[in-house]
Amino acid sequence: MNADSLILPGLSNIADDYDGILCDVWGVIHNGVRVNPGATEALSRFRDKGGRVVLITNAPRPNPPIYEQLESLGFPRHAFDSIVTSGDVTFALLHAHEGDTVVHIGPDRDYSLYEGTGLNVVSDASEAPDGGLIVCTGLFDDTSETPEDYHARFEGLIARDFSMVCANPDLVVERGDSLIWCAGALARDYAAMGGKVQILGKPYKPIYDQALGELEKLSGKPADKSRVLAIGDGLPTDIRGAHTQGLDVLFITAGIHGADFGETEAPEEELVKKRLADEGLMARAAMPRLAW
Template sequence: MQDLLTSVPILKHADALLERYDVLISDVWGVVHDGLWALEPACAVLTAFRERGGAVVLLSNAPGPSQHVASVLDAKRVPRGAWDRLVTSGDVTRSLIAESHHSRVYHIGWQSDRALFAGLDVELVDEAQADLVVATELNDYRNETPEQYRPLLSRFAEQGLPFICGNPDLVVHVGEDLLPCAGSLAMIYEELGGSVAWAGKPYRPAYELALAAAAELRGGRSVESSKVLVIGDAVRTDLAGARLMGFDSLFIAGGIHRDETMRGGEVDPVGLAKVLDGLPVQPVAAMAALA
């Protein structure tokens, strides 16, 4: 435990760290906004990084296509000057649906998420007609639990239907509330023996889209792994994805792990060590919030 306490610096300011990188791949929910409004210090950091010539790619497990999520960021007052490109789980989901060659989709999620299917050669159908399940959220994540979906998921698993998880997050903070995401449904589906395609972090397809966006911003020049920093608040997705790709990571302790890592508004070294304990690769630093 002591090694963890001394090996992961806890920073107040990110400026000196960010000077080492050309590209930032940043999580959105929990880093750039809190589910309700933009986190202004974080947006200022990203804006300054871009003004110095760096590229910022926002990589989100939001299930909507990037055009839709961009408008959501606008509504939350995230300035366009804080980012160059946006890649979402919705973008990856659309690719997976097209590659699946299935056309009758049973959708689990909000009605507004159905923009995801626009322009695809699919039909949204009821349970009896489906040959593919796509989950973007729970239908009502404030009033439902993932376990309530077990009977439905069990019937789909018995039929051997493929399942695309359009948001691999298990939970998300909305203000002070911790609410379930589609990843929690996908975990149940795998437990039932079903086959799941995960559309987003920490899986490689999402990062490959982000890298392609970064290369485009750099005039087609590829990006060295040592010059990419992943910023995120989730051990299971952000830190794991960075490790998979060979990128450095900056852990935002005040996000979804804040009940474990924060005390009195400050990062608690003991709590931080517990959350990071056992990781094969540690983040290069931790912060309460990007600032």
């Protein structure tokens, strides 16, 4: 391996430079169907040497269901310390609207987001007053719908001056071998059509503040950003967010951008460097999949 190589064989090459890791979940640890065994080993080995690992995900629900999902997929609890979700950040924001009626756009599984908020949650906007709030966690059915299916609905909501809170900034995620539309794509279109949108989660600051706060609680001392590594596969979310927050980045290239860099398991370094430069981003290192 060239000393100046961006692409590394494993986390062990740089692990000693860091005390803490903020690691993306979907696209790095699993693809919605299968766990990446290399990620299990890498994060477990990092913790074995005294490092702390906080998982940071744009999942639109508070973190308890994410612990359950990881367990069901076979990702072991000893590979990480705690989880911070976009839903955790959204939950905190929704408390300011206690007693209000909000319109939910997303699957039923995301209703745990509202537990304890004191909100009246409806899925039919006719039951909510004009000028209200939409909370978007995804598509109602991401197996069959596309963002275009929502445009007529959005025209009516915008005409009634609804604002949207987007609880998951991701545009797409991998589910097995397919790409699935996420809430970020709906928020993008709502804004493009003239709607007011507030987007939470990566790449925005509040989720990083909360995740760094977790590292501080775990270590008992202030987090030194120069000793924290962010790991992710999404350029507009994981990589941009970490870069904007002044964190070193390990870019996992075989995730949602896997087709952009040549052979998925052997990415072309120059293509990776060019894409990062074109996006105005930097990475400490890259590898196709997280491994030790």
